Amino acid sequence: MSIAMANEAPGAFQGTLTDKLKEQFDAGLLSGQELRPDFTIAQPVHRYTSIDHAIWRKLYERQAEMLRGRVSDEFLQGLATLGMEKDRVPDFDQLNETLMRATGWQVVAVPGLVPDEVFFEHLANRRFPASWWMRKPEQLDYLQEPDCFHDVFGHVPLLINPVFADYMEAYGKGGLKAAGLGALDMLSRLYWYTVEFGLIRTPQGLRIYGAGIVSSQGESIYSLDSASPNRIGFEVRRIMRTRYRIDTFQKTYFVIDSFEQLFDATRPDFAPLYEALRAQPTLGAGDIAEGDLVLNAGTREGWADTEDI
Template identity: 60%
Template sequence: MANIDLLPPGAAPDWTIPQDWGSYTAQEHAVWDRLFARQAAMLPARVVPAFMEGLDVLRMSKPGIPDFDELNERLHRATGWQVVAVPGLVPDEMFFEHLANRRFVAGRFIRAPEQLDYLQEPDIFHDVFGHVPLLVHPVFADYMQAYGEGGLRAAKLGMIEALARLYWYTVEFGLIRDGGDLKLYGAGIVSSYGESLFALDDPSPHRIGFDLERVMRSQYRIDDYQQNYFVIESFEDLLRQTRDADLGPIYERLRSHEPIEVGALLPTDRVLHAGTQYYARSGAGA
């Protein structure tokens, strides 16, 4: 999501562009294959089982970067979603509009070989590998649509920032309880080799039980691993809390409260793991 006003050249009014799958180079396909193989090998014991079940939707008949035409046939049959290519970040309200209509926007470019481990701007690997497998899961697919619908309402109320925090700490960097274990589901984690290890294993970050209002007040950082991860109980519970909640009173309270600083713990938090915060304080990621 981003505050952008100028429509890029060649983009349709809804900011979509052709994927132009045939223009990808052999090197770009090789980068996808290398990233896919690495993440698919290390995630099974770490990621929520629904992600691995959905990963098969990305195993295309052609090697390399998925062709959206083929991908969308599979995805639409499963949950009615489709992936549309965009030139980069899109305006907030357009982003919400696409989600509300079961369209997931994905950048068409892929990172360079020297950027395998970190890229601040989301590329097609992050957008497609990270997000699409869970769009096969009916409940998570409904959550994403409900989020888009909620975003359109939030835009009219001037509360997009609060909704952005919810997206960040669930869709991008969420953890989920799986029996007695914690598992990954956020796309920003599962598409990153380093953060797939850090989010579950490192003693540095806090791991906190999900609370909707708390999350919507919580600031985040976009330039490094997270200092807080929020843990949901299930996708069903996440959908129930966000779709059924009356957000009006929450928005009013948010207007009168300062945002919560990155890395902070509150007395009311349900703390599953109080992190050392060593990674952030030492500047290890700088």
């Protein structure tokens, strides 16, 4: 994930690159590893400890049980096709054998968050940058930056799906263009409310597909069962105007009808859209706007009063 995706601060990485690399080095995420120009490293499989594998196993077992009847069929199909290891942190090279055959994607290891344009360049070339390290035992339920479990368990299964795989490539190409147009704030919101926190409507009811929900026990329940958040039909312009939460569960979830709908929404040239949206006010994470397809108007119970991003 890029800095812009993580904290809605487009371009912020540029002024803090040295600091970020130092932070990752001090945390041991780069120690002994060659950082390539594209910010990838060889996955240091030899550095995973028994604790790392135990955390992966616990999270995998917990989420696999939690997601029954909650996650999209496409995610489950991808997970089954990948044959992802349940008892230990997966070897990216082994995952890539299946992934490359299915959709031409591959997982590349990175030490953590990467610069925006590097992130988009990877996606545009069907490479998904995944953090190699695992969270600590005290971080089972929350951590600020995405770790290997979030990136691999949460994101990679849907890259088996041809339509979603094409959407991610298109998003990467769009990100490279948005960076040059000063529109990363708007495009970041699209990633947040789809790839990270998206819901999909199915004949069986609402299901999860966003990786931020899939990898979270609490939000897997909250996003579908709680009366607190809004659930609103997907619309690109609406999403690009909407701020979001990084410190709490989301106040609003946007619901697609299909992955085809999601991919079709990325086909048009966004440049005119960015210009039009600049003239419109942004919306709060919990706002309901005129013209919304409201599937559920949230009760707002428990919403934090801190500012949206």
